[in-house]
Each structure stands twice: as structure tokens, then as C-alpha cells.
Amino acid sequence: MANRVEEAVEKIAEEILANTDYELVDVEYVKEGSMWYLRAYIDKPGGITVNDCEAVSRRLSDILDEKDFIEESYILEVSSPGL
Numbered sequence: 001m002a003n004r005v006e007e008a009v010e011k012i013a014e015e016i017l018a019n020t021d022y023e024l025v026d027v028e029y030v031k032e033g034s035m036w037y038l039r040a041y042i043d044k045p046g047g048i049t050v051n052d053c054e055a056v057s058r059r060l061s062d063i064l065d066e067k068d069f070i071e072e073s074y075i076l077e078v079s080s081p082g083l
Helices: 002-017 050-067
Strands: 023-032 035-043 074-079
Touching (some): 002 050, 035 050
Parallel strands (some): 035 074
């Protein structure tokens, strides 16, 4: 199940980032304790800022809400692989 979610989110994120300086580094969907976490790691030349993470998170969140294919409740996190 986690792999299916990761693959679907990876495709969505790649489309979002296609015409930007951002690069999708990784996507992971993991259960920690009783909560599921959906994490997308992004990078760009010169590094990622909190504002970059927020902008990508908002776009990704909107599309995930629209498509609504993840059954479990989860927390979306977008960050840099260096953070």
C-alpha cells in the first residue's frame, strides 16, 4: 500500500515541479506510531527555503485533496533532504 501511495504522489509532484527549478528527491509514506506521514523531499540549485517548502506543500496538498485517493489520515510534510 505504501509503495502505491508513494508512486502516485511522486507522479503528481513531478508534474507540479516540471516547469520550476525544484527537483523531487524522494517521496515516502510511513507509519510512525499511530500516524501516517507523507513526506516529499525537494531541492533546487542554491538550496531550499521554508517558503519553497510551503509553496510546494500548498500545491501538492490541493491536488491530493482533490484526487482523494489516500484512505488513511496523514500528515503532509515537504522539506529539503538537508533539513
